[in-house]
Amino acid sequence: MKKLGLMTAVCMGIGFSACDDGRLYEHHVAIPEEGRVVKLTGQLTGIDDWANGYNVVVAGFTDDSEYAVISKAVSANEEGEAEIVLSGINDEVQSVEFCVVNRLRKRILTFQKADLQTTDTIRMEVNQMDVGMYATIQEQLFNTTCISCHGASTFAAKGLYLTEEKSYGAMVNVPSVIRPDSMLVNPGDATTNVLYHVLANDLDATLSRPHHEMISTQATNWPNIVRDWINKK
Template sequence: MKKNSLIFAFGFALMALFACDDGDIQERVYADNNNGCIIKLTGKISGVKGWSGNYSVVLAGFGDSDYSIVQKNIPVSDNGDVELTLSVTSNDIKTIELCVTNVLRERIYTFKKMDISEGKDSIFFDAGEVDAGMYRCLQDEIFTTTCVQCHGGSNTPAAGLYLTADRSYAALVGQPSMRVEGGTLVIPGDSKSSVLHKVINSGYETGLRFNHENMVASAQKLKLIDEWIDNGAGN
């Protein structure tokens, strides 16, 4: 009796398995082409070449997530003049952005963006003059937001170090440290030996009287600084 019911159960399970393959699966209809449109970008865009290989300056379409749905690299031109078309066919796309993405197509920094309006079949996106350089991102994303309050924004800068947009590059690259003996703040091509890296990452004995660890909380931003240094620390 026990054996019989086991066989029965097995047969039933088998039936259920095949029932799934009954051809009753609904075809999903994607209404993707409703607002298909062409984005035409124009602008004078500099700094595209200075990014390391892990990043791309792109024209991209985004929905609700930080990962682009569609994107196209901004071409490098001698005078910076850029003309690019991007064709967009997904209803999920809400914004078109001139931005930097990493290898996963994750948005790192947006220079210019526009909302995509429905019902148009072509949209003109004039970005104007844009510095799309790697250093500009570091300045805007990190130094200006988290450092200038102590490093020269409206005060005498801590350790004499200005991290304001007009002075930070000259103050960092190749400059001797005031606090770490024999140290250089940024050594182009060598992030791990640069005092800037040691000060804001954990695990180093810098001897500073002020602890900067965790000040730059995002691993993505810390990586951006390292990659900028390792890529030659260009302006």
């Protein structure tokens, strides 16, 4: 009996709230569907350090295009705290990325991808990250592709260390070994430096190791990114 009484009370409760819900629901469906929302939070430095024409953004892509369907610039306060909300992500969007795009919103490189499994607000948490232009070249190019021969072990080809902490000092205003008349990195002028030409594979002299082949399977954007970094200095 006691149990039945409780059940009745619960049912009545449901009955009332269902009545309330009915009105609310009708109101709710009148609001147009605005798509998914991605919220990126992070502790970021170097956002404004990119050369002209590059933008650090949160952007949505379809699987078959490198051009963002939707994007929003990432910014941070003085403490480096960033909080970006990208809304209106429609069904066409298959991936949302924290990335760098160019003026045409073409993806240049990716820092992190969001998991788009859920339909609620999608949260992207970025731990402390230096997304500056040089820091990214170091992290995504030198660390992944170059340091195996240039300094990660006891060996550094042509004495060139491309490891973190050392790479900048080893190249900027330092003469090249293979082309002693040129600098490895000549700030402000990518045409007269060896780093860019090694990557672009347009040195007069052929290298015993064709470097462009090392990066061709990865982002083909690297020679241009390095060129624009040098020209920006």
